Amino acid sequence: MDARSYIEAGRDGFVETLSRWLAIPSISADPAHHGDVRRSAEWLAGHLRTTGFPVVEVWETPGLPAVFAEWPAADPDAPTVVVYGHHDVQPVDPVEAWDTDPFTPTVVGDRLVGRGSSDDKGQVLFHTLGLRANLAASGADAPPVTVKLLVEGEEESGSPHFADLLARHRDRLDCDVVVVSDTTMWAADVPSMCVGMRGLTDCQIDVYGPGTDLHSGSFGGAVPNPARALAALLAGMHDADGRVAVPGFYDDVVEISPGEREAIARLPFDEAEWLRTANSAAAVGEAGYSTLERVWVRPTAEVNGMWGGHTGAGGKTIVPRSAHAKVSFRLVPDQEPLRIQERVRRYVLDNLPDGLRAEIGFGGPGVRPCASDLESAGVRAAREAMARAFGSEVLYTREGGSGPEADIADVLGAPLVFVAVGLNSDRIHAPNEKVEIPLLLKGAESVAYLWDAYATALRG
Amino acid sequence: MDARSYIEAGRDGFVETLSRWLAIPSISADPAHHGDVRRSAEWLAGHLRTTGFPVVEVWETPGLPAVFAEWPAADPDAPTVVVYGHHDVQPVDPVEAWDTDPFTPTVVGDRLVGRGSSDDKGQVLFHTLGLRANLAASGADAPPVTVKLLVEGEEESGSPHFADLLARHRDRLDCDVVVVSDTTMWAADVPSMCVGMRGLTDCQIDVYGPGTDLHSGSFGGAVPNPARALAALLAGMHDADGRVAVPGFYDDVVEISPGEREAIARLPFDEAEWLRTANSAAAVGEAGYSTLERVWVRPTAEVNGMWGGHTGAGGKTIVPRSAHAKVSFRLVPDQEPLRIQERVRRYVLDNLPDGLRAEIGFGGPGVRPCASDLESAGVRAAREAMARAFGSEVLYTREGGSGPEADIADVLGAPLVFVAVGLNSDRIHAPNEKVEIPLLLKGAESVAYLWDAYATALRG
Structure with missing residues (x-):
């Protein structure tokens, strides 16, 4: 069975499984929910064992636990991928602004509404569906690359113990590439890949x-x-x-490349709409750069x-x-x-x-910026895998914000590749957070293809 | 009896009278003391009648009352002087920082300690002693100029009704010069005259x-x-x-005159001491001006x-x-x-x-700056009268702060002359306010001479 068919057949089960996880209110910022964050870690560990990961561990920190899982490739010389995501979620205030209970996941058409559906449980979970689809398509017992999952439990609280966790488990996390699934695409019909964060x-x-x-x-x-x-x-x-x-x-x-600049210019950016979102009367900034360049690459x-x-x-x-x-x-x-x-x-x-x-x-040592090399094998293969899943060209974006991703790449000494299917309209960190179920399935399909591609593209 | 002898003979009675007035806690900023402000006005009115003013009136405002008194010269063509001061006082917090009760006036050597002793009851009261001294010296029944006293009751509360009061009584306040006794001299041994406020x-x-x-x-x-x-x-x-x-x-x-600039430069100004008072590490400001010029005339x-x-x-x-x-x-x-x-x-x-x-x-229409014309008859005569009383040259100062004086001069269309004997060390607005009794007596002597001088100097 090919990956796409496997994933389409698994849609209902996937939504049901995700909904069970979303029902756990794993709000890391609220001490009253720290027990729920621990339950969320245990739920994920169980799910990963069911998926078939031979190694699944809950990694404790002085705060809240992360989950680690590893599924070695059959070939000991195969490349290794670390997938980063997080299982904690944002608070839900103001709860009265939600149309449905934030922890009673609700399907509305093609959408699944609930806290964490897009940021980030939905995007973590497409990886288990994608990996099973890869195996279904190949008929093998193990993935073509060694897949390691690292799913943090304090991302929405500023990742206070994450750097230490990475350093402590540095050897276990050895890899050739870090795939991050915690960002967005330009639009549902404009698939794109984030290639940097400030x-x-x-x-x-x-x-x-x-x-x-x-x-x-x-x-x-x-x-x-x-x-x-x-x-x-x-x-x-x-x-x-x-x-x-x-x-x-x-x-x-580092000035961005003419190629990336051109790619950014090709995005269907509506500045008037952007200004409405910003509720600002003018777009102003550094001379010689467009609005998107100002918030992404400057x-x-x-x-x-x-x-x-x-x-x-x-x-x-x-x-x-x-x-x-x-x-x-x-x-x-x-x-x-x-x-x-x-x-x-x-x-x-x-x-x-x-x-x-x-x-x-x-306020501390700060957060490093990061950017992917657009010509690298890791980025090219991921872009092709997404293009195959989505059936259209994949453009480049960046994130103007900052996250721990740069530190992961630094500590692990591996390049970052963002494969993510959230949308800016997903209302993450806000009431009525939702995710587009078809996009999660495209994410699963993307990584099902990507692991095959990485098996050869990243090989020594 | 000459004015100085009269005043020296009257010292004890003057201190006793002033102490009775200072015992009235006429704090205009505190509604609990508004009754005391009214008592203070009544006390002053009584004192002015005792002094001999044929016209004494308490002028009501929507807030707290002012006191007006007039003693016409015998000669209907004699010039008219308006003397401005105020009978309300600052709050006394922190009261525990006072060494003596703020409203139990206490003589300590040559000083009288109590709220209002310098700002401004002491300086209002030297006018009644000075006027009696003038009459004692001349042997006349009426002063050589028409003396009008206007003693406000809301100065320490921002004079909210004073402009209206002036406008309402504009005709009664007609005059040739306004003498203000509510400022300071450079030092006890450096008599000076304020010639402007910002x-x-x-x-x-x-x-x-x-x-x-x-x-x-x-x-x-x-x-x-x-x-x-x-x-x-x-x-x-x-x-x-x-x-x-x-x-x-x-x-x-208007640039200050070379003469005033030179007079300011002659003041014994100790910048290091000034900086200690300011608790500032540096004296900086507009290029080309001294520290005193920066705070006074710029x-x-x-x-x-x-x-x-x-x-x-x-x-x-x-x-x-x-x-x-x-x-x-x-x-x-x-x-x-x-x-x-x-x-x-x-x-x-x-x-x-x-x-x-x-x-x-x-914040409203603001406060106008004011400055006296150093070459005017009003200033010259006042400077000479003070020099005679103090037995030394009188220098010029200004005030960097702002007060209602400018408006008085504007409304009454008369020049301002400051005749005052407070010191910067009098701790006005602070605990342990005091006044130097010998300086109040010199103030009385100054105006005793000044009314004689004005009788000719200001004559049409």
């Missing part, structure tokens, strides 16, 4: 001036004002072309918040003693968060007026 | 961007950020020389507060929907608050990036 580092800048708020009549005009100085620091972070003006900020930025400096001095009703004529801002930087390959932190620190200190003191605190 | 206008600037906070991964870099735009607006309000860069801001600024733009976006713990990677700032402008002659408001409004709107919306709200 990195991130964020900081708080505190500027201190006089020891106390000063009367602006007695002192104003003759002492440095920390709020004015902070405003100048923030304003000076961009030049007139919308480029980040922190010295050295672009030193390590780094940013963004003022996330600021405060200082008198913020209540009415006026208060003071020189405030301090002013504060939160600023985050989205990064693109090959910017290193720690190098950017050093440059931002130097920018602030170099531009601080006399008589003020500044402190800069960074 | 004006003030303040605003709140609100910048609005996307309809909601946006995810900086999905949208950052491609939509306008209101916090960044506001920072640029605030930063752009000054140029590299520390001058206010709002177009037209300096159009109406206009400013000061960020009093700002806020927007995420201001809590940790990071939040958003493009905030709005950002806000409070900005105030100290003004110098002949800047008009309403013209400055229009220029600030235009600056904000002209420099707002595409896709953002701004609102600018001003």
Whole structure:
């Protein structure tokens, strides 16, 4: 039986199985649901054993558990794939905004509605269906590549223990490629592959001036004002072309290839619709780049918040003693968060007026950007496998956001390939999250083809 | 008996009388003390009658009452003086920081300690002693100029009804000069005369961007950020020389005369000590001006507060929907608050990036700056009268702060002359307010001489 027929025949069973998993409210951010996250891990482990994985383990962390499974290829020289996903879900507030109970999965036409249906349980589960389809098509007892699944339980809580988990199990996770199934396609009828995510580092800048708020009549005009100085620091972070003006900020930025640029330009992007979604009156940014390029392949400096001095009703004529801002930087390959932190620190200190003191605190080491090599065997094979499943060309996208994926690729020393079928309209992190069942089946079909392709394409 | 002998003989009685008035806790900002403010007005009215003023009236307002008194000169063609002061006092919090009860006036050596002793009851009361001294010296029944006293009851609450009161009684307050006794001298051994106060206008600037906070991964870099735009607006309000860069801001600024500049330079100013008082690490400001000039004779733009976006713990990677700032402008002659408001409004709107919306709200019509003409008869005579009383040269100072004095001069169409003997060390508005009794007596002596001088100097 070919993979597509196997998958189509398995549709009802797949939806039923997924629905059982979705019924477990595995909200990692809510301590009251931590027992449910553990139940979710146990459910997944059981499902993976049923699927046929000979090795299935629940990996504990100081927080919530991940699930690991391995199905070795018959050929010991076959390539190895690590599949990354997560089994925890977002909170459901405001629960009254849901049309159905978030943990009573409901089929509405071709859609399955429920928390986690798209992000990320549905996309994890298409892998077991796809692997069974691959085996049904080949008639073999083992996959053509060694398939390792790593399904995290704290992704929606910032993956606080994931880096340690990766480091601890580094040897078990040895692989030739990392396949991530936790992102989206451009549209249901425009299949696409994410080929990069922006990195991130964020900081708080505190500027201190006089020891106390000063009367602006007695002192104003003759002492440095920390709020004015902070405003100048923030304003000076961009030049007139919308480029980040922190010295050295672009030193390590890799320009995207003309090919990727052309591919992005071919996406059917409706800027007016995008602006409606953003609820913004204008699309503005770095000169020389389109809106999609600005949010996908260009780094940013963004003022996330600021405060200082008198913020209540009415006026208060003071020189405030301090002013504060939160600023985050989205990064693109090959910017290193720690190098950017050093440059931002130097920018602030170099531009601080006399008589003020500044402190800069960074929110941890940051997240590295990542990008796939479009010419790599891993990406080309995945793109072809998706094209075969979807019956149409697969375009390239990126994600403007940041995730732990870059760290997985770094720690495991393997390239990242995104094979995912979510949609931006899936309402992940929002009420009435849903997934398109036909897309999950296309995801399963894609990986059924992909493992065969990788068996030869990734071979030494 | 000459004025000085009369005043020295009256010292004990003066301190006793002032102490009785200081015992009335006339805190206008505290509704629980509004009855006391009324008692204070009645006490003053009684004292003025005892002093000999033939006309004494308590002038009601929608808030707390002022006291008006008039003692006409014998000569109907004699000039008229309006003396301005106030009988309400600041709150006393933190009361536990006082060494003595704030409303149990206590003599400690040459000092009288108590709320209102310097600001402003002591300085109002030296006028009655001074006027009696003038009469004792001349032997006349009436002063050589018509003396009108206007003693406000809401000065420490922002004088909310004072402009209306002035307008309503405009005719009764007709005069040739307004003498204000509510400021300070440089030091006990450096008598000086304030010859100007800065004006003030303040605003709140609100910048609005996307309809909601946006995810900086999905949208950052491609939509306008209101916090960044506001920072640029605030930063752009000054140029590299520390001058206010709002177009037209300096159009109406009158440079001080070389004479006044030289007089300011002669003040024994200790910048290190000033910085300790400011608790600031540096004295910085507009290029080309000294610290005293920056706070006295130069206009400013000061960020009093700002806020927007995420201001809590940790990071939040958003493009905030709005950002806000409070900005105030100290003004110098002949800047008009309403013209400055229009220029600030235009600056904000002209420099707002595409896709953002701004609102600018001003805190009322503002306060006009004022300055005395150093060559005027009113100032020269007052300076000579003070010099005679103090036995030393009288230098010039200004006040960097703003008060209703400018409006009095405007409404009454008469020049302002400041004759005051407070000290910056008097701890007005703070615990343990005190006044130097010998300085109050010098104030009394100054006006005793001044009324004689004005009788000829101001004559038509």
